[in-house]
Structure formats: structure tokens, C-alpha cells
Amino acid sequence: xxxxxxxxxxxxxxxxxxxxxxxxxxxxxxxxxxxxxxxxxxxxxxxxxxxxxxxxxxxxxxxxxxxxxxxxxxxxxxxxxx
Amino acid sequence: xxxxxxxxxxxxxxxxxxxxxxxxxxxxxxxxxxxxxxxxxxxxxxxxxxxxxxxxxxxxxxxxxxxxxxxxxxxxxxxxxxxxxxxxxxxxxxxxxxxxxxxxxxxxxxxxxxxxxxxxxxxxxxxxxxxxxxxxxxxxxxxxxxxxxxxxxxxxxxxxxxxxxxxxxxxxxxxxxxxxxxxxxxxxxxxxxxxxxxxxxxxxxxxxxxxxxxxxxxxxxxxxxxxxxxxxxxxxxxxxxxxxxxxxxxxxxxxxxxxxxxxxxxxxxxxxxxxxxxxxxxxxxxxxxxxxxxxxxxxxxxxxxxxxxxxxxxxxxxxxxxxxxxxxxxxxxxxxxxxxxxxxxxxxxxxxxxxxxxxxxxxxxxxxxxxxxxxxxxxxxxxxxxxxxxxxxxxxxxxxxxxxxxxxxxxxxx
Numbered sequence: 001x002x003x004x005x006x007x008x009x010x011x012x013x014x015x016x017x018x019x020x021x022x023x024x025x026x027x028x029x030x031x032x033x034x035x036x037x038x039x040x041x042x043x044x045x046x047x048x049x050x051x052x053x054x055x056x057x058x059x060x061x062x063x064x065x066x067x068x069x070x071x072x073x074x075x076x077x078x079x080x081x082x
Numbered sequence: 083x084x085x086x087x088x089x090x091x092x093x094x095x096x097x098x099x100x101x102x103x104x105x106x107x108x109x110x111x112x113x114x115x116x117x118x119x120x121x122x123x124x125x126x127x128x129x130x131x132x133x134x135x136x137x138x139x140x141x142x143x144x145x146x147x148x149x150x151x152x153x154x155x156x157x158x159x160x161x162x163x164x165x166x167x168x169x170x171x172x173x174x175x176x177x178x179x180x181x182x183x184x185x186x187x188x189x190x191x192x193x194x195x196x197x198x199x200x201x202x203x204x205x206x207x208x209x210x211x212x213x214x215x216x217x218x219x220x221x222x223x224x225x226x227x228x229x230x231x232x233x234x235x236x237x238x239x240x241x242x243x244x245x246x247x248x249x250x251x252x253x254x255x256x257x258x259x260x261x262x263x264x265x266x267x268x269x270x271x272x273x274x275x276x277x278x279x280x281x282x283x284x285x286x287x288x289x290x291x292x293x294x295x296x297x298x299x300x301x302x303x304x305x306x307x308x309x310x311x312x313x314x315x316x317x318x319x320x321x322x323x324x325x326x327x328x329x330x331x332x333x334x335x336x337x338x339x340x341x342x343x344x345x346x347x348x349x350x351x352x353x354x355x356x357x358x359x360x361x362x363x364x365x366x367x368x369x370x371x372x373x374x375x376x377x378x379x380x381x382x383x384x385x386x387x388x389x390x391x392x393x394x395x396x397x398x399x400x401x402x403x404x405x406x407x408x409x410x411x412x413x414x415x416x417x418x419x420x421x422x423x424x425x426x427x428x429x430x431x432x433x434x435x436x437x438x439x440x441x442x443x444x445x446x447x448x449x450x451x452x453x454x455x456x457x458x459x460x461x462x463x464x465x466x467x468x469x470x471x472x473x474x475x476x477x478x479x480x481x482x483x484x485x486x487x488x489x490x491x492x493x494x495x496x
Contacts, residue, residue, distance in 0.1 A: 021150040045214040053211060 002081045003055055008074045015050045016070075019043050029071035037070075057081060087261045088341075090496065091437050092334045093173025093322030095165040095271075098431060099315050099421055102141025103168050107421075107431075108438055111446045112467045116299035116420050118313050125279040126295075133291050135298035136277045137315030137422025154215055155228060156193030157275035161318035161427070162225035163232065166269055170233060173322035174334060176267055184265035185226050185235035186256045187320065188248035188272045190426030190483065192222030195278055225273050229320075237265040243426075245483030246386070248272050249319060250429025250491055254343035256323045266328040271320030272430035282314060288353065290390060302423075303450035304387035304394050304416035305458050312388040315422025319430035321437070336496040338437040341476070342373025348486030355393055355482060359400030365488035366404040366478060373492040375476040377408035380492075382445045382470055382477035383460075384436045387416035388423050395457055397480060402459045413445035413468050414460045420449055429481030433491055436479040440495045443470040 003011070013027035020037060033039045039047065048059050051073070057080040059067075067073045096103060099117025100110035110117075117137040126134040143160040144152060152160060166187070196219040203211050218224060223241035230239035238259065242251045249272020256270030276282070285291050292311040294301035302313040329336055346368065348361035355362065370377070383401055387394045394416075402409045417435050424431055439445050444467045451464050474495055481489045 018153060019150060021148055042214055042218075049211060049213055053207070 005074050005078050008055060008077050009070070011054050012051060012070060012073060015047055015054065019046055027070055029069065029074060031070050032068055033070065051077065055081065088326035088339055089257045089260045089323055090326050090329050090336045090339050091321050092324045092329050092336055093169040094337065094434050094437065095167065095169030095172060096317065096319045096431055096434055097139060097141060097161050097164045098317040098424070099137035099140055102146065104434060111417060111420055111435065112444065114420065114447045114449045114465055116449060117315065118298040118301055118422055120298055125282070129279050129283060131279060131283045131286060132293055133282055133286050134295040135301065135313070136282065137313050138277055139317055154219070156196040156219045156224060158189050158193055158273050159225040159228050161275060161316065162187050162271065162273035162320065163228055165271060165273070165318040165320035166229045166232070169269065169320040169322050176322070176324065176332060176334065178267045180234040180236040182237055182266040183233065183235040184237040184256060184259045184268040185230040185233065185239045186242065186252040186259070186268060186270040187226035187229050188242045188252040188426055189222050189225055189274055190243065190245045190248045191274060191276055191281065193220035193224055194276055194281055196220040198278065198280055229269055233269060235269060244487035244489070245485050246423065246425050246428055247481040247483035247487040247489040248426040248429065249431065250433060250479060250481035250489040251345065251487070253321060253323070253340065253430060253433050254345060254489055254491060257340045257343050260323060260325050266325050268323045269320060270323055271318060272427045273318035274424050274426040275316050276314065276425060277316045285314060292389065300450050302389045302419045304385070304389045304419055304448060305398070305455050305462055306451045307453045307455050309389045309391060309394065311390055312418065313422040315424045317424050317431065318427045319434045321430070321434060337441045338496050339494045340491055341375060341494045342369035342371070342492035344369030344372065344490040346488045348488065350486055353484050355396050356486070357396060359396050359403060361486060361488045362397060362400040362480065362482060363403050365490040366400065366480070369478065369490040369492040370404070373476070373494065375492050375494060377405045379474065379476045380405060380408065380412055380478060381475045382413045382415065382436070382439055384432045384439070384477065384479045385414055385416045386480045386482045388418055395455065398458055398460050409460055412461060413463045413470065415446045415463050416448040417446055429489060432481065433479050436477050436493045439470065440475060440477055440493055443472070444468070445470055
């Protein structure tokens with residue numbers, strides 16, 4: 001089943017919220033993981049691992065550095081869905 | 083050997099089978115309550131574990147910690163953080179340069195929930211699903227690392243692993259850090275979270291757990307003729323240690339003094355205590371020597387006393403061996419009768435009990451002793467607390483662990 005970008009954003013917001021304690025509505029497309037959400041590399045890898053499972057996609061390690069914003073991650077996951 | 087730096091206890095914190103903090107835990111202990119309960123899960127049926135109960139936490143960490151904290155910490159670290167926060171607040175959140183603040187928080191076993199969960203994930207879903215926080219959560223220094231991070235303790239963060247003596251050894255090491263001049267304040271204690279079917283099955287396999295399934299609350303019965311093993315417990319105890327000078331300078335409330343630390347090893351057997359009690363005796367003597375306390379001043383002992391058939395009597399004889407006829411005036415308490423055995427948390431929680439016994443002049447009771455073992459050579463405090471004398475008094479807290487570890491702490495009234 002393919003998720004819409006809206007579903008992916010909502011699902012990602014839940015994962016980020018669980019990991020960081022931020023409210024889900026703080027996780028918006030234009031937010032930077034490091035600068036706005038204060039997510040370190042270990043937490044980022046946790047989010048990636050949980051997102052891979054939730055959306056049944058593969059996010060290669062060398063792609064993670066390109067996912068600067070939440071929107072970048074949503075787009076990547078949307079495109080990576082088969 | 084005398085020492086020049088007095089080390090005092092200025093803060094106490096705990097989460098235990100008897101309560102979510104020190105006040106409720108101590109009140110329940112004085113009231114002679116048991117923290118043992120039947121398993122909430124069907125582990126006994128599902129896995130054929132012969133034990134059907136444990137002394138589980140009274141207040142779950144889910145009720146007091148934030149969700150991200152729960153996700154990033156193994157339960158062993160969660161319990162330690164709960165206890166450390168209480169101890170630090172109880173000490174009045176002392177202002178201290180981080181480079182003069184140490185942390186020593188031990189676990190006997192470490193993050194076994196995380197270890198086993200990680201193995202399940204690996205087998206079921208493959209390596210890519212194993213979370214990156216797995217190692218920082220399973221490592222046995224994880225609880226102290228989180229304590230060090232939270233309070234900015236930069237003088238050193240240590241986790242001494244000595245099985246069921248770990249919590250007491252941590253406090254002893256914290257005392258040594260202050261005496262050696264490496265810190266002015268140390269957050270010290272122990273923690274354990276092993277109410278999981280695998281370690282319980284393994285302890286049961288070693289025939290050390292009580293099988294009194296029809297009476298969990300009556301199962302831990304140190305020194306009773308019908309004792310049949312310990313009741314596994316979980317939780318954490320943490321204290322704030324401080325040089326007497328530092329505590330006096332900030333006008334801190336002082337509960338008691340940790341006056342002597344005695345450490346020894348049996349060098350005898352991987353699980354059984356040395357039958358003559360030689361190692362235990364050396365630990366107690368060394369703690370007394372260091373403290374300058376003499377046998378007549380000792381009025382109370384919090385015994386390791388897990389409720390195993392041989393262990394309890396060896397310890398009782400060792401105490402008499404150290405104190406001689408002065409043992410006649412000692413109020414002996416075996417608080418695991420109520421708390422169960424917190425393994426790596428036990429020595430720390432029992433140090434807190436010992437400190438409070440001197441501070442409030444009340445020795446806590448030992449419950450479930452309907453027929454004391456006729457070979458018991460000491461005066462057991464049974465069922466209700468016993469008043470301790472006024473004036474300068476001292477107590478010993480004993481903690482012993484698989485591997486032949488012996489720790490004795492001499493505590494004196496403030």
C-alpha cells in the first residue's frame with residue numbers, strides 16, 4: 001500500500017515526537033532535523049530505522065545526510081515506495 | 083587506618099517494590115509490608131518457570147518519566163534516574179562545580195531487557211531493524227552515564243559490577259572518591275531491572291529462588307526454619323554523599339555518616355559463600371577499623387540475609403565472629419523479607435534503610451519469621467520496628483554477591 005505525502009508526514013511526526021518528546025504538530029515539512037528539531041545523529045538513525053519499518057522502504061545510509069528537512073524525508077519516502 | 087575526610091549522606095532517593103520514593107518505602111518497611119506479588123504475565127505457564135511471583139516496582143517508571151526518556155533508557159537506567167532525581171532534590175540540589183561532582187551507580191546485571199529485545203528484533207526482522215540506541219541502553223554503565231549526563235557529574239562516572247553487592251560497593255567507591263580528594267559530592271547507588279522470564283528462569287535453575295507460589299508475601303523469610311530461597315525484586319536506591327566540610331559549608335541536612343568501607347573477596351566458589359564466613363568477617367573488620375568504631379558502639383546490622391538456606395546462617399555467625407559478645411546488643415534486621423532481593427539495587431537500598439535507622443533511631447522489622455532457626459545466634463528484630471538508643475551509635479550494612487564479593491559499610495549517627 002502506498003502512503004500519501006500527508007500520511008507520511010503524519011507518521012513521521014509520530015516517530016519524531018516519540019523520540020524527542022516534541023508535540024507532533026511541531027514536526028512540519030520545512031523544519032530542519034538538526035537546526036529546528038535538535039535531533040542528533042543517533043536519534044536521526046533511530047528515526048530512519050523506525051521510518052523504514054513503518055513505511056516499508058529502504059533509506060540507505062548515504063541518503064540520510066541529504067535529508068535536511070522533514071519535507072526532504074517525506075519526499076524521499078514517497079518516492080521510495082514501490 | 084584513620085582517615086581525614088568525613089563523608090556524610092545528605093540526600094536519599096529510591097523506587098522500590100514498597101514505594102515510589104524513600105518516604106513511602108520507609109513507611110511500608112516500618113509497617114512490615116511485603117512488596118511481593120504474583121506475576122502479571124503468564125510466564126510460568128508459557129515457559130515452565132517454577133516461580134510465579136516477584137517483588138515488582140510499586141510505581142512504574144511510566145508514571146513518572148517522559149516518553150522519550152522511557153524509549154532511550156533500559157528499565158535499569160529508568161529506575162536509577164527516578165531515584166537519583168529524588169536524592170538530588172532531597173539533598174537540596176547542592177551547588178557544586180561539575181568537576182568536583184562524581185557519579186557511581188551500579189547494576190549487577192545491566193540492560194537485560196534491551197539485550198533480549200534486541201536479539202528478538204534481530205532474529206525476527208534482521209539487522210537493519212536493530213535500533214542504534216541498543217548498545218547505550220544495554221551497557222551496564224548506562225544508568226550511571228545517564229546520571230552523570232543529567233547532573234553534570236564530571237569528576238568520574240563509574241559502575242562497579244559485583245552482583246548483589248554492587249549497590250553497596252558503589253556507595254563505598256563514592257566514599258573513597260571523596261576521601262581521595264577527587265570529588266566533593268558523589269551521587270551513588272545501585273539499580274536492577276530483571277523481572278524478565280529469562281533471568282528468573284536462570285535464577286530458578288540455580289535453585290536460589292523461593293518456590294512458595296501459594297504465598298508470595300510470606301515467601302521471603304530470612305532466618306525462618308522454613309526459608310527456601312530469595313524473592314527476586316527490582317528497583318533502585320541512590321544517595322548523595324558529600325564531604326562533611328562541603329555539607330557544613332552549605333548548611334546541608336546530614337542524615338548520617340558513612341564511616342567505614344570494607345571490601346573483600348572469598349576466593350572460594352562462584353555462587354556459595356565461604357562456609358566459615360572468612361571473607362564476610364574480613365570485610366566487616368576492615369570497615370570497622372577504617373571507621374574507628376568499636377564493637378560496643380554497633381547497635382544495628384542490616385543483614386544481607388536473602389532467605390537462602392545456608393547463606394543466612396553463615397552471615398549471622400560471621401557477625402557474631404566480628405562483634406563477639408557485643409553482638410548481644412545488636413538489633414538485626416533483614417529487610418529483604420519485605421523488599422525482595424533487588425540484586426544490584428539491594429546494597430544501596432539497604433544502605434538507605436541503615437542510614438534512616440540511625441537517623442530516626444528505629445531498626446526496621448524482619449517479617450515472615452514464624453519459627454526462627456534455632457541456630458540463629460543474633461537478636462532478630464521481628465514484625466515491628468525496634469527503638470535504637472540515643473547518643474552516638476553505629477550500624478553495619480552487609481552486602482554479598484555471587485562471585486564471592488563482600489561489602490560492609492559502617493554507618494554512624496550524624
